[in-house]
Amino acid sequence: MNNKTIVILQVFSVTLIWGLVLSITALCIHLIHVAYRVHDVPDATVAISIIAILIFWVLGSILTYVFVGLHKQRG
Amino acid sequence: MRDIIIGSVAFLLALVISSVWFIHARDARSEVLQPIQFNHKLMIEKTGFTCMGCHKLVKTNARAGIPNIETCGMCHSQMMGKSNEENKVVAYVRQNKQIPWRTIYYVPDYVYFSHRRHVGIAKLKCSVCHGAIASMTTPPRKQFLAIKMQNCIDCHEKYKASTDCYACHR
Amino acid sequence: MARYGMVIDLDRCTGCGACVTACKAENNVAIVSEDDAKMGRTMFWMKMLVGYEGEYPNIKMKFIPRLCFECDKPPCIKVCPVRATYKNEDGLVAQIYPQCIGCRYCMAACPYTVKVFNWYRYVPEKPMSNCINPDVSVRPKGVVEKCTFCIHRLQKAKELAQAEHRKMREGDYVPACMQVCPAKAFYFGDLDNPQNRVTEAMRDVRGFTLLEDLGTDPKVHYLHAK
Amino acid sequence: MNSQNYKTDEDEVLFRPIYHTGRGFYLIAAVLLLIMLVAGTLYVSQLIYGLGVTGMGEPVTWGFYIIDFIFFIGISHAGTLISAILRLSKAEWRRPITRMAEVITAIVLAIGGLHPIIDLGRPDRILHLVTSGRLQSPLLWDVFSITAYFTASTVYLYLPLIPDIALLRDRGDKHHKLYEFLSWGYNGSPEHKKVLERAINILMVMVIPIAISVHTIISWIFAMTLQPGWHSTIFGPYFVVGAIFSGIAALLIIMIIFRKAYHFENYLRDVHFDYLSTLLLIMSLLWFYFTFAEYLTGFYGHEPQEMRVFFYKIDGRFAPLFWLMVVCNFVIPVILLGFKKLRKIPGILIASFSVILGMWLERLIIVIPSLANPRLSYVRTGVYFPSITEVMLLLFGLAALGFGFMMFSKLFPLISIWEIKEGREESVHNVSQRLKGYFPAPQAMHSMEVEGHHEQ
Numbered sequence: 001m002n003n004k005t006i007v008i009l010q011v012f013s014v015t016l017i018w019g020l021v022l023s024i025t026a027l028c029i030h031l032i033h034v035a036y037r038v039h040d041v042p043d044a045t046v047a048i049s050i051i052a053i054l055i056f057w058v059l060g061s062i063l064t065y066v067f068v069g070l071h072k073q074r075g
Numbered sequence: 076m077r078d079i080i081i082g083s084v085a086f087l088l089a090l091v092i093s094s095v096w097f098i099h100a101r102d103a104r105s106e107v108l109q110p111i112q113f114n115h116k117l118m119i120e121k122t123g124f125t126c127m128g129c130h131k132l133v134k135t136n137a138r139a140g141i142p143n144i145e146t147c148g149m150c151h152s153q154m155m156g157k158s159n160e161e162n163k164v165v166a167y168v169r170q171n172k173q174i175p176w177r178t179i180y181y182v183p184d185y186v187y188f189s190h191r192r193h194v195g196i197a198k199l200k201c202s203v204c205h206g207a208i209a210s211m212t213t214p215p216r217k218q219f220l221a222i223k224m225q226n227c228i229d230c231h232e233k234y235k236a237s238t239d240c241y242a243c244h245r
Numbered sequence: 246m247a248r249y250g251m252v253i254d255l256d257r258c259t260g261c262g263a264c265v266t267a268c269k270a271e272n273n274v275a276i277v278s279e280d281d282a283k284m285g286r287t288m289f290w291m292k293m294l295v296g297y298e299g300e301y302p303n304i305k306m307k308f309i310p311r312l313c314f315e316c317d318k319p320p321c322i323k324v325c326p327v328r329a330t331y332k333n334e335d336g337l338v339a340q341i342y343p344q345c346i347g348c349r350y351c352m353a354a355c356p357y358t359v360k361v362f363n364w365y366r367y368v369p370e371k372p373m374s375n376c377i378n379p380d381v382s383v384r385p386k387g388v389v390e391k392c393t394f395c396i397h398r399l400q401k402a403k404e405l406a407q408a409e410h411r412k413m414r415e416g417d418y419v420p421a422c423m424q425v426c427p428a429k430a431f432y433f434g435d436l437d438n439p440q441n442r443v444t445e446a447m448r449d450v451r452g453f454t455l456l457e458d459l460g461t462d463p464k465v466h467y468l469h470a471k
Numbered sequence: 472m473n474s475q476n477y478k479t480d481e482d483e484v485l486f487r488p489i490y491h492t493g494r495g496f497y498l499i500a501a502v503l504l505l506i507m508l509v510a511g512t513l514y515v516s517q518l519i520y521g522l523g524v525t526g527m528g529e530p531v532t533w534g535f536y537i538i539d540f541i542f543f544i545g546i547s548h549a550g551t552l553i554s555a556i557l558r559l560s561k562a563e564w565r566r567p568i569t570r571m572a573e574v575i576t577a578i579v580l581a582i583g584g585l586h587p588i589i590d591l592g593r594p595d596r597i598l599h600l601v602t603s604g605r606l607q608s609p610l611l612w613d614v615f616s617i618t619a620y621f622t623a624s625t626v627y628l629y630l631p632l633i634p635d636i637a638l639l640r641d642r643g644d645k646h647h648k649l650y651e652f653l654s655w656g657y658n659g660s661p662e663h664k665k666v667l668e669r670a671i672n673i674l675m676v677m678v679i680p681i682a683i684s685v686h687t688i689i690s691w692i693f694a695m696t697l698q699p700g701w702h703s704t705i706f707g708p709y710f711v712v713g714a715i716f717s718g719i720a721a722l723l724i725i726m727i728i729f730r731k732a733y734h735f736e737n738y739l740r741d742v743h744f745d746y747l748s749t750l751l752l753i754m755s756l757l758w759f760y761f762t763f764a765e766y767l768t769g770f771y772g773h774e775p776q777e778m779r780v781f782f783y784k785i786d787g788r789f790a791p792l793f794w795l796m797v798v799c800n801f802v803i804p805v806i807l808l809g810f811k812k813l814r815k816i817p818g819i820l821i822a823s824f825s826v827i828l829g830m831w832l833e834r835l836i837i838v839i840p841s842l843a844n845p846r847l848s849y850v851r852t853g854v855y856f857p858s859i860t861e862v863m864l865l866l867f868g869l870a871a872l873g874f875g876f877m878m879f880s881k882l883f884p885l886i887s888i889w890e891i892k893e894g895r896e897e898s899v900h901n902v903s904q905r906l907k908g909y910f911p912a913p914q915a916m917h918s919m920e921v922e923g924h925h926e927q
Contacts, residue, residue, distance in 0.1 A: 003651075006648065006651050006652050009652050010652060010655055010656075013652075017622075017626075020622065024615075024618070027601060027604075028606075030601075031604055031605075031606050032606075034603055035605070035606070035607075038328070038331075040328065040331070040605065040607070041607050044606065044607050045605075045606040045607065048606045048607075048611075048612065048615070049606060052615045052619065055619045055623075055677075055681065056619060056622070058673075058677060059619070059622050059623055059626060059677075062626065062670050062673055062674055062677075063626055063670075065666070065669075065670055066630060066633075066655070066666060066667060066670045067655060069662070069663070069666030069667075069670075070633075070655045070656050070657050070663055070666060070667075071655070071656055135408075183343075183382070184379070184381075184382040184383060185342050185343055185382035186382075187380075187397060187400050189404060191404060191408060192404050192407075195408055196404065196407045196408055237334075239333045239334055239339075240331075240333070240339055240341045240344070241333045241335070241337060241339045241341075241393075241396055241400075242400070243400075244339075244341050244342070244343070245380070245381060245382060245393070245396050245397045245400065281523070281528075284526065284527075284528040284854070285528030285529045285530070285531070285851075285853055285854060286523070286528045286529060287529075294847075294849035294850065295849070296849050309849060311847075311849075320696065320697055323607065323608070323695075324608050324609060324610070324695065324696065325605060325608055326600060326604055326605055326608040326610040326611050326614075327596075327599040327600060327603055327604060327605065328603050328605055329599075344596075344599060344603070345592075345593065345596075346591050346592070346593050346594075346596045346597065346599050346600070347522070347591050347592020347593040347596075348587070348590065348591055348592070348610060349532040349533060349590075349592065350608070350609075350610055350692070352529070352530075352532045353532060353533060353696055353698065353842060354695075354696040354697070354698075356697050356698070356845070356846040356847065357845075357846075357847050358529065358530045358845045358847060358850050361529060362522070362529065362532060362592065363521070363592070364521055364522050364523035364525075364527070364528070365520060365521045365523035366521060385593075386520075386521035386522075386523075386592070386593075387521050387522060387591070387592025387593040388592060388593060389592075455847060456846060456847065459697055459846075
């Protein structure tokens with residue numbers, strides 16, 4: 001395992017968090033869609049998902065910020 | 076470190092295998108072989124029967140009804156042709172034994188499915204769910220339209236039938 | 246769409262328990278072992294609640310057959326995380342067993358405690374296993390179940406009415422508990438139809454519902470002269 | 472082992488647990504693993520036979536699992552919340568304790584998050600939450616808030632860990648590649664420090680509302696229903712206060728145990744315990760205030776259904792537990808922590824254990840009596856007695872917490888080394904600067920610096 005693999009793994013770990021963030025976003029959109037289809041209080045669903053999506057996006061961004069910041073000035 | 080890699084590879088492998096197995100086990104039902112290689116096409120062509128000729132309850136009952144040997148026996152108490160399969164039918168009729176047909180289409184007990192609703196009231200064609208069964212020369216070996224809720228819902232949405240869970244679940 | 250409701254005349258009810266038995270038989274409600282019963286796992290969709298009024302020796306027993314009240318504003322459906330319980334177009338509170346994940350939140354939210362849970366997979370023993378009603382599913386383990394107003398009867402009745410090209414009539418569809426009541430204490434039918442006997446009974450001055458102040462608007466009313 | 476070169480490191484003690492493992496460690500780990508194994512077996516039997524193996528019935532349909540769920544999630548507030556608040560308020564004494572607090576959070580959240588799944592009748596249908604989840608249900612709020620909190624607290628654990636990982640990487644002994652991977656190329660340059668500091672600052676502000684929301688939402692699971700004893704507006708803050716309360720107690724216990732085991736006496740000093748236990752004392756008083764307010768309003772209103780639950784708690788079957796809870800959560804901590812003489816390590820340890828027990832009892836007393844006394848007064852009062860499965864799964868949670876903590880201590884330092892170093896190098900200067908900024912008068916400089924030492 002050389003340095004290159006480690007960097008690839010590191011990039012992979014950042015994509016993981018984005019995988020989580022995006023899947024949460026997709027899940028929220030899916031749930032909103034379902035709520036609209038069955039007329040089950042969609043506005044509440046929208047309100048809750050907005051908060052959830054926002055939080056996860058900020059979390060993902062912070063981690064990415066650190067990752068980019070630590071790699072930019074490497075060496 | 077090596078242990079970690081080996082462990083995670085093994086874990087991923089197990090995950091892949093189990094998920095493949097899981098998906099596979101859900102979809103692929105082993106094919107069902109009937110005791111007699113019944114020929115729907117020949118039957119319809121020779122006798123001019125419609126589906127309802129043999130599946131008599133299809134419009135009035137929840138189950139369509141598989142003909143019993145008394146029905147078969149009306150014609151097949153002796154050989155009418157030369158086929159080997161007919162021979163078997165005749166044998167069953169002579170022994171007065173019901174033919175052990177095997178179920179292909181079945182719904183779980185928590186689902187209310189009725190042919191009356193679909194054929195009698197909604198006037199659906201048999202082929203919607205059972206495919207071109209009238210022109211088949213051998214009995215179907217597996218479900219033409221898999222009995223899955225998504226299939227039901229797709230059709231219900233298409234024809235604006237009720238998609239309320241309580242329309243079918245019980 | 247119809248809005249099915251029920252009225253139970255407590256002044257007629259003798260507390261015989263025929264409705265309880267009929268419900269158990271009709272809906273394949275499990276009969277649990279003695280040990281389980283002691284832990285409070287008896288399963289009743291229709292339960293005979295017994296209240297006592299007055300002081301010894303002038304005690305008056307009060308019988309209240311309690312089924313799911315099919316509330317118009319049910320507290321249980323609000324909390325279900327997977328839409329396994331919801332109010333359907335006929336105003337019935339549906340409980341969809343294959344959808345239920347068994348979190349039992351609806352049970353905690355129901356102020357009337359009408360829901361029961363399948364703690365085990367109950368396999369009916371020999372004589373009873375012949376008495377399974379094929380129209381009703383046998384619930385698997387780990388799901389919540391409750392009175393359905395005998396929904397399987399409605400499914401059939403609706404279909405028969407459709408096949409005969411007519412509208413549903415009063416009496417086409419009655420739950421099992423009402424059918425067997427020897428005291429004729431039950432009224433059942435579409436509440437939107439003012440001609441029904443049930444709507445008439447609902448206008449009775451003796452009428453009340455349990456825990457009225459919660460605003461759940463139960464569709465099962467009781468009649469009782471104070 | 473070539474860590475000899477580093478023997479000169481002033482904080483060598485903090486690295487030691489990573490490189491040296493005593494026999495006691497293996498012994499305790501084995502015991503904890505055994506407990507987890509037994510509990511795991513029992514859980515498998517629950518999977519096979521159904522929830523009937525528990526002691527739950529009707530109307531008590533929630534039992535130990537939900538209690539443990541609230542309890543563990545409550546403990547998780549030890550970490551991120553406390554460490555974030557302390558960081559935010561620039562409390563310098565936080566430096567040696569933040570890491571432990573954050574680790575507790577991450578581990579306990581994972582354990583706590585498992586409990587609702589354990590509690591499900593059909594865990595095989597968990598995917599229904601994805602395919603047809605209802606965001607209107609408080610349970611789904613919980614799924615989201617716990618996921619968010621878990622992600623946030625893991626990130627919040629990880630980011631301040633990076634410099635330490637880099638230190639470990641530079642030592643180059645054990646797990647070199649792992650540290651290389653995890654350190655994300657941190658090299659301690661001012662730019663890197665700045666990036667990390669900024670990220671931590673944003674996170675700690677963000678983590679506080681998330682942490683508060685998590686326990687508020689858990690309380691809403693109960694408060695959103697109409698049940699007597701649950702349907703209360705005070706539940707959100709009440710649960711949060713209880714959570715922080717039990718969190719601090721758990722943190723104190725872990726600190727005392729690992730201080731002893733890993734010889735951190737020089738880092739976790741009396742002043743840390745003193746401050747933390749003062750915090751515990753404040754939370755105890757706050758908890759009492761909330762409990763009093765909650766029960767008094769219920770009692771004064773005298774709604775019959777509410778009173779049935781109320782008397783069941785303070786006078787009926789649950790009275791011993793209720794009063795034990797009051798003793799554990801209020802009387803013992805106030806006595807032990809209120810007097811400076813008793814506020815020593817043994818006293819703090821006892822008080823913390825009593826708080827942990829008391830808070831667990833509090834969850835029990837919230838969940839069970841309300842369920843046992845349904846609103847409909849004709850329904851019989853329920854009985855509940857836990858089965859061995861439920862007890863073992865509670866032990867599983869505790870064992871998993873201990874085990875997880877021990878595992879963590881073998882990979883990463885339990886005390887934030889860079890923060891200690893930074894504190895040593897910079898904060899004395901920073902704090903005195905800050906103190907100067909507090910007061911206008913330049914004449915009293917000398918006496919103020921003496922005070923300054925006292926304060927931090």
